[in-house]
Ligand SMILES: *[C@@H]1O[C@H](CO)[C@@H](O)[C@H](O)[C@H]1NC(C)=O
Ligand SMILES: *[C@@H]1O[C@H](CO)[C@@H](O)[C@H](O)[C@H]1NC(C)=O
Ligand SMILES: *[C@@H]1O[C@H](CO)[C@@H](O)[C@H](O)[C@H]1NC(C)=O
Ligand SMILES: *[C@@H]1O[C@H](CO)[C@@H](O)[C@H](O)[C@H]1NC(C)=O
């Protein structure tokens with residue numbers, strides 16, 4: 001794992017010399033991370049992401065969102081639960097947290113379904129407020145197929161049958177998590193089905209697809225400094241993968257309608273157009289299958305979007321850095 005430390009150290013030194021006053025740098029904002037389906041908040045892989053964030057921006061406080069202190073139960077909650085209630089719990093946990101609640105804001109990193117859940121947190125609660133949201137392989141425009149369970153995944157297998165048989169039933173919509181971001185459309189018109197609009201317990205609401213729009217959702221989301229959406233180039237788990245960019249895919253023809261050509265954007269149901277107009281909406285791809293992320297991609301995200309802003313009193317001039325970097 002080559003992290004190019006010597007090079008970045010070299011580049012930093014001249015920048016510091018060029019600064020006439022050693023202006024203090026602001027502290028990095030705390031980072032909240034919401035994991036994906038089948039994962040848990042205490043998992044080594046997830047914790048190592050937080051460690052990398054702290055290594056990249058030293059002093060970063062990391063909070064791993066959980067529905068239960070027991071990792072097993074937290075994992076179960078990725079399949080089982082009513083997302084309305086799960087979000088209420090997360091909103092209440094974050095607003096009561098001694099460090100997060102007193103910070104001027106937080107940054108947010110969402111993996112897979114954790115990405116659209118963090119977006120829902122911003123739309124519905126946003127206390128403490130999120131400044132930068134980065135999502136990897138999320139299902140912002142829902143899924144049209146349920147993912148295939150891993151061979152050892154007994155819990156997933158036990159429920160997937162019920163899911164497929166009765167997605168729009170109220171028991172399923174209040175108990176099975178992936179059903180709450182399932183979204184089906186009419187093959188001819190491309191419009192979402194009436195079943196979805198009437199029964200979706202989560203996605204139809206947070207995407208403001210119903211007649212009655214909640215303006216708070218759009219106002220809250222539009223306050224972000226950046227909303228960065230990564231799609232995995234070779235994602236075969238999220239169907240369609242372009243959901244990660246709020247695009248809609250015709251699975252028969254393969255044709256993709258980009259967000260900017262969709263009503264949710266044109267009528268700005270959730271603030272995406274406003275974000276785009278201020279240059280805050282970022283569409284990115286990263287190579288590989290679902291949730292395979294290289295450290296250098298994460299490091300780049302942490303440097304670009306989660307690094308502390310320089311203090312206002314910092315008089316360092318960019319052209320000084322430029323001169324030295326050319327040496
Ligand atoms: C961040 O890194 C520092 C230095 O290694 C360590 O002391 C601190 O406990 C870390 N903080 C978190 C939240 O991991
Ligand atoms: C809109 O969302 C806000 C934030 O969650 C909530 O307080 C409010 O009750 C909602 N308004 C309607 C009309 O549902
Ligand atoms: C999910 O929970 C909310 C809040 O308790 C409740 O109002 C809603 O009816 C539940 N959803 C379903 C589909 O039962
Ligand atoms: C999707 O593609 C099929 C095959 O090309 C076409 O018949 C259908 O009308 C398309 N649906 C929409 C909504 O464009």
Ligand SMILES: *[C@@H]1O[C@H](CO)[C@@H](O)[C@H](O)[C@H]1NC(C)=O
Pocket residue numbers: 233234288
């Ligand atoms: C991954 O996706 C890219 C872009 O669509 C494609 O060029 C590449 O061949 C794919 N790689 C694999 C291993 O499927």
Ligand SMILES: *[C@@H]1O[C@H](CO)[C@@H](O)[C@H](O)[C@H]1NC(C)=O
Pocket residue numbers: 257258260261
């Ligand atoms: C939007 O749709 C028009 C045709 O309806 C097409 O020419 C254009 O490329 C599309 N733009 C995007 C961003 O998808």
